[in-house]
Amino acid sequence: MVEHLIAGVGLALDPYVLGVVLASALFGLFVGAIPGLTATMAVALLVPVTFFLPPIPAVACIVTATAMTIFAGDIPGALLRMPGTPASAAYCDEAYAMTRRGDAETALGASLVFSAIGGLLGTLVLMSAAPALANVALEFSSFEYLWLVVLGLTCAAFVSPGRPLKSFVSLLLGLLVATVGFENPAAYPRFTFGFTALMSGLQLIPVMIGMFAVSEVLRYALAADSPVQEVPQAIGRIFRGQWEVLRRYPLAAFRGGAIGTVVGALPGAGADIAAWIAYGVSKRFSKTPERFGSGHVEGVAEAGAANNAALSGAWIPALVFGIPGDSITAIVIGVLYLKGMNPGPTIFIENPQNIYAVFVIFLMANVLLLPLGWVLIKASKNVLHVPRNVLMPVILLFCVVGAFAINNSVFDVGVMLAFGLIAYLMEANGFPIAPTILGIVLGGMLEQNLVTSMIKAEGSLLAFVERPIAAVLCGVTVLIWMSAAAGRRLRPQP
């Protein structure tokens, strides 16, 4: 492992990679600081760029940008009470209360320091857990993979905000999209309706750009123009007093990091849900729960650590099983395939130095967060004032150039637009997007393993649960379904 790590450090410290890291860091900070632009959107916009980069810089680009975006979302949350990304929504009111009290420095400083700590903790867990899990996963057959995918999709549908009924519709839509084309066990072209462009299936990149970026521009176009608020005050010394905060709430950093990593690793639940849970846990176990809501730094610190840790956590199932932990890693998996770094347990055997390089970049990005985050906070007055009516057309042009650049096909632009409209309609009607994305990414894997398992089982249902790990995974899945059903029955009807 040590030699792989050293080789990874060598790959990560390449000047070209460092340049990409710096550029994507600035991009990520900017996107995060603009309310309405999410980390997933940052990744969707970066994918066309990564398409033209070598593998390590391509992944470095995404890793760095997301780490920066999730932190930067805290800034408008604290200063304007508008979370920059959904991941900052959980403690936005708390941080804003601190700002109104004149404590913006402490709120932003804690966000920054604890984001970095959370990110680092999550990465350390990723570095130790992923190779160990991969060793176990080497023994997996189609039965284990089948149950793993079913478990992942079940989680994705149940943890999404909103009604499970609608989450499952979203999920099925994703699975349906995944069936398009002839890449199925029978190699029969399904749902292509005579379009040759659909033969190899719907391209992931235009679909993602449509669902995460174009839909946002459409939503902006329909929303009434909201006036830009003034940033209240000049920001003083950000790091002052942070050592004090860290000493007073050491547990917050660790617990936030741990909760974030675990929630991140669950398919479908990402940084936003991690922050909500960590904030709730922090309040529940705090010595001074009554101070929560009035501008208390403890919850900001713990949830701030959790959302950054969740980013790394989500990579665990993504790298080891090819099952994304959140919508960001769903896109990442697509990029990994494009770059020949196919996720799965063998990734640690075939090209371990590449993966360790990714880990090193994770560490680097979270350390780099401190100085760059400081600069962004200082510059927040200017960044937050970028007019939305200029920004949105630019984003849209970026989308269309990105979707177009990959195949030079007008068809892809059509796909992007169609999925932008679909995602817009889904969100307007309360259907979560994340299960759809997971369905698209996992649909092929689900069908492949289902068909292989059915053929191997030769009609025996027992074969699906004969192997111990398959039985456990099946049991957990059934438990989740039963507890969800019981929960519905116990909940008082409105």
Next chain:
Amino acid sequence: MRFNDTLLGLLILVFGAMVAGYARTFPSMPGQSVGPSLFPTVIGIGFIFLGAALSASGLRRGERPAIAAGAPVPSRRARIGFLLVIVDLVFYAVAVDWLGFFLAGFLFLMVLMRAFGVPTLRAAAVSAGVTLAMHYGFYTLLRVPLPWGLLEPLAW
């Protein structure tokens, strides 16, 4: 645009029936019990059940199928903006090969910025700057073959 649960459920149900029905036309694999139609059929049936359940929950609340009431109606300008986003995308895709990236990109930005209320002079300046910057990033740095179109004689 928002629909109430009864109508949404119905739409999903019909969609599921169409998916499942179409999937039945896929050929079976000789000598095997599972073919390409299995998975889409299951998805279609899933849609039918979920759609029925959603409709039922709406009907229980006494909802007739309808586009949801109470949603704020966007202003005329907002609706035009929404449509222009779509038209602009189609325009770019159709025109970029002929006009080239510089002209198509500039017009694309101009139209949307004006629709979103950016003053003309500012919109023109930003559109020109962004088009140049994006061309540098994609064409020069990433070597994406952005088309030159009408400006072919000036190509570098």
